Amino acid sequence: MAQFASWCTHCDTPVGAHYMRVLTGDASRLHFGIGATAAIVPDHYASEEHVARVLRMLGKPGAAALIEEKLPTTKAIRSGDLGEIYATEWIAANTVYQVPVKRLRWKDHRNMAMRGEDVIGIALDPATAQLSFLKTEAKSRANLTSRVLTEARAGLDKEGGLPSAHALSFISARLVELGNLPLADAIDNATLNVGIPPATVRHLLFTFSGNAPDGLLTDALRTYAGIYGQWSVGLRVDGHTAFVGAVYDKVIADAHYP
Template structure:
């Protein structure tokens, strides 16, 4: 099942290298994907096969107790994490980038944010097979406004628009730890990029993803129109009217493993 395809309508726009996506829930869309949303969020904090092992060894109740220790409980942290989760899923489904490392699995505290770029996507150029990266910022607000959008855009511009070195090295190290040769090779290529900075600006796309209780947002449209030339940009808003209740429900579902 495609998450966004079944969940949302898109009233987007395109202008050259820039793309604006205004996502709103379809009638019945949330109901169609609600189980998938819970499982998707769960999978960003722990591998599903590891959860399955916990169930086999310890039973549903104890496995769920372990899982809930990984999930944030504070509304602000849940909102921030969910923005990054949904941004990563959108990058894979709609922007054609793989997000090879699920950062939430490596948090050193469930109520603390991760540092660095919010999400990094990977693709390859069809012409020469060279690396192509996506630098992403995700913001989640009950009422999204210009200040938050400006902060996100400034973060995208840092390091001359390149993915921040510490973020790239984090991704590279996780991939190089893999027993999968392809994953380890990708990690090596990303690590090389940190040292060489060889990628041209048109091979580092930018994405600004926003999750909000308000919409449409004029400042986001202005940001889309003003985005710098020379690279691909995606500017996205996912409007959820019952923002607080939605986030609370998704995390309750993520932590509920049922009993069968």
């Protein structure tokens, strides 16, 4: 887990019928944030099983090379990936939804952004087999602006606000490969048979930025006129660009540590 509570303060604010949380990195504890984040980043790019197989076959240098070859090298892609990783980790730690597939493992190229919804949280009611979804857009910028939130809003509103069939098909196919057949079957039934009722969908806008997101997120929630419940979570870290660089530097250093 990203252990946000160990290096961030937070403030929860209702905005109309919606919810907003702002996390602020404590300058005196950012080294904890760098360490906690670096510890989870590799698993978002390569499965533990894959790393373990390479470790057994080629030793620590081979496993380190596998991880390093998966990591993006450009500042922009690192920033965007880390925003998606933080959104995934926040959902897992703070909501009833799970993110069953870490999609960065299937990037076409490490320095390319993936298309489609950034993250989709899924909850399965064991009693009714009813699925509910958390459609998520994650934005990471050193300087967050209203234009960036407008782009995120457009992404959330695509497909009538529902998760796209393409994104859910991708998740289902990966779940079959991973052996999670009950959840794969439930997703296929929802997308190919019974449909997804809007009442089972909620939206999350997650931002990771160097400037304060409070006012921007509040304005975006106040102007939203759609039918879906909205969550907005903003993570602020002063020195955003340096922080991102420090995280990836530590991932590489830890991978090569004897």
